Amino acid sequence: xxxxxxxxxxxxxxxxxxxxxxxxxxxxxxxxxxxxxxxxxxxxxxxxxxxxxxxxxxxxxxxxxxxxxxxxxxxxxxxxxxxxxxxxxxxxxxxxxxxx
Amino acid sequence: xxxxxxxxxxxxxxxxxxxxxxxxxxxxxxxxxxxxxxxxxxxxxxxxxxxxxxxxxxxxxxxxxxxxxxxxxxxxxxxxxxxxxxxxxxxxxxxxxxxxxxxxxxxxxxxxxxxxxxxxxxxxxxxxxxxxxxxxxxxxxxxxxxxxxxxxxxxxxxxxxxxxxxxxxxxxxxxxxxxxxxxxxxxxxxxxxxxxxxxxxxxxxxxxxxxxxxxxxxxxxxxxxxxxxxxxxxxxxxxxxxxxxxxxxxxxxxxxxxxxxxxxxxxxxxxxxxxxxxxxxxxxxxxxxxxxxxxxxxxxxxxxxxxxxxxxxxxxxxxxxxxxxxxxxxxxxxxxxxxxxxxxxxxxxxxxxxxxxxxxxxxxxxxxxxxxxxxxxxxxxxxxxxxxxxxxxxxxxxxxxxxxxxxxxxxxxxxxxxxxxxxxxxxxxxxxxxxxxxxxxxxxxxxxxxxxxxx
Numbered sequence: 001x002x003x004x005x006x007x008x009x010x011x012x013x014x015x016x017x018x019x020x021x022x023x024x025x026x027x028x029x030x031x032x033x034x035x036x037x038x039x040x041x042x043x044x045x046x047x048x049x050x051x052x053x054x055x056x057x058x059x060x061x062x063x064x065x066x067x068x069x070x071x072x073x074x075x076x077x078x079x080x081x082x083x084x085x086x087x088x089x090x091x092x093x094x095x096x097x098x099x100x
Numbered sequence: 101x102x103x104x105x106x107x108x109x110x111x112x113x114x115x116x117x118x119x120x121x122x123x124x125x126x127x128x129x130x131x132x133x134x135x136x137x138x139x140x141x142x143x144x145x146x147x148x149x150x151x152x153x154x155x156x157x158x159x160x161x162x163x164x165x166x167x168x169x170x171x172x173x174x175x176x177x178x179x180x181x182x183x184x185x186x187x188x189x190x191x192x193x194x195x196x197x198x199x200x201x202x203x204x205x206x207x208x209x210x211x212x213x214x215x216x217x218x219x220x221x222x223x224x225x226x227x228x229x230x231x232x233x234x235x236x237x238x239x240x241x242x243x244x245x246x247x248x249x250x251x252x253x254x255x256x257x258x259x260x261x262x263x264x265x266x267x268x269x270x271x272x273x274x275x276x277x278x279x280x281x282x283x284x285x286x287x288x289x290x291x292x293x294x295x296x297x298x299x300x301x302x303x304x305x306x307x308x309x310x311x312x313x314x315x316x317x318x319x320x321x322x323x324x325x326x327x328x329x330x331x332x333x334x335x336x337x338x339x340x341x342x343x344x345x346x347x348x349x350x351x352x353x354x355x356x357x358x359x360x361x362x363x364x365x366x367x368x369x370x371x372x373x374x375x376x377x378x379x380x381x382x383x384x385x386x387x388x389x390x391x392x393x394x395x396x397x398x399x400x401x402x403x404x405x406x407x408x409x410x411x412x413x414x415x416x417x418x419x420x421x422x423x424x425x426x427x428x429x430x431x432x433x434x435x436x437x438x439x440x441x442x443x444x445x446x447x448x449x450x451x452x453x454x455x456x457x458x459x460x461x462x463x464x465x466x467x468x469x470x471x472x473x474x475x476x477x478x479x480x481x482x483x484x485x486x487x488x489x490x491x492x493x494x495x496x497x498x499x500x501x502x503x504x505x506x507x508x509x510x511x512x513x514x515x516x517x518x519x520x521x522x523x524x525x526x527x528x529x530x531x532x533x534x535x536x537x538x539x540x541x542x543x544x545x546x547x548x549x550x551x552x553x554x555x
Contacts, residue, residue: 029245
């Protein structure tokens with residue numbers, strides 16, 4: 001169940017990935033944004049305290065679909081294709097700088 | 101001559117045809133494109149493994165889409181194609197590139213910018229809620245991913261994309277709850293003489309609208325949207341009818357857009373002169389008929405120069421390439437360039453017609469409540485902009501940016517710039533052109549902290 005509704009191309013191979021600690025199923029060729037929004041209703045939280053966001057332009061212009069990998073790499077959800085075993089966090093970067 | 105570098109930014113219809121023409125002259129252009137595949141937005145490719153035929157994806161335009169894709173594929177290694185690569189800055193005849201997390205530089209003797217356009221957005225209360233996407237985004241979700249943006253979709257705004265996306269959604273099996281058009285039938289009728297410059301385009305627009313009416317999809321013209329309702333996502337759209345009656349439509353997704361705006365930041369970084377375009381209500385890079393800018397060796401083609409659409413972009417791409425070749429001292433037949441110029445002539449008349457039929461609702465800016473978010477990157481409201489105009493005396497958009505951060509966020513004004521300028525001009529009581537334009541700044545898109553330099 002999610003915000004986006006699949007209307008076509010549903011016979012692609014499934015891909016498993018982790019979003020905020022939960023395993024979900026997407027389809028090969030999905031963007032990270034589509035993987036998140038076919039499994040849920042929002043993509044991230046605004047850093048400015050006005051609540052949830054789900055992206056806006058889908059053409060790499062607005063930068064409102066940023067998520068992170070658990071390793072701390074920032075991804076633009078609309079222009080990054082899913083890969084099996086991806087571990088995505090949507091609530092801001094979780095990595096910490098190691099104290100030296 | 102073969103050592104001269106022509107750099108083309110963008111691999112949509114304009115960039116493709118420019119690359120083809122430069123390659124035909126025996127040069128090997130560098131083609132940089134941010135997307136994974138060529139085609140641009142209008143002829144955007146679906147990923148590998150998707151099977152819908154071109155006819156399903158591009159409808160009446162499928163022949164042209166296939167031709168543009170084929171032309172690009174046929175170029176093979178006669179071009180130096182660099183997909184997934186961003187041009188984030190231009191400085192002294194060098195483009196600064198980013199591929200993944202690797203930065204590099206590319207010198208050029210001629211630069212053809214075919215950077216396209218994005219949706220032109222007028223905000224309204226609630227437009228940052230999950231479920232509100234740009235109209236172009238709604239189309240991309242379907243075209244490139246086979247998805248609808250929601251299970252009960254309202255399409256809101258104006259322009260040729262509005263009935264087209266509604267038609268494509270309904271045809272694909274999505275539920276279109278309503279099409280809410282801010283333009284009026286009267287405006288469309290007034291525009292007919294200019295729109296007749298391109299009878300085929302006019303006929304297609306009428307076809308989509310007639311199809312929607314026949315399919316029983318509610319299509320309301322002359323509306324004024326007032327707010328999008330919802331808490332954690334879109335629940336409804338409120339609007340006033342042309343007769344002033346308040347209405348509400350329940351929905352879980354909205355596609356929002358009022359035509360397109362040219363993507364001009366790289367032209368700005370190339371130090372091109374700009375002029376105010378009264379039709380687009382946007383400051384646009386000044387060019388001659390062939391796409392030459394005020395900066396020697398820099399050319400524009402396609403919607404990034406002005407919004408003429410894909411057919412014009414193909415011609416403008418070839419014409420800009422001819423101009424660049426000519427300026428590099430390579431002979432180009434006069435008749436060829438004259439033919440391209442003649443083919444472009446009706447396109448501009450049509451552009452004026454489109455603006456008459458589907459006007460940008462500049463006057464909505466004055467009616468935005470103070471609490472309405474204009475900049476979705478950093479939640480800067482209409483009230484914040486009015487405050488910097490009235491209390492801090494910002495006389496133009498760059499001062500307003502410095503005071504409020506409007507246009508300073510991660511989108512660099514691509515989403516908020518058009519409406520923000522209208523709000524500022526209204527608050528100051530001046531004409532739009534008097535508040536100027538947001539100066540482009542490198543990097544035009546955020547760079548990762550992990551960016552490294554290519555060896």
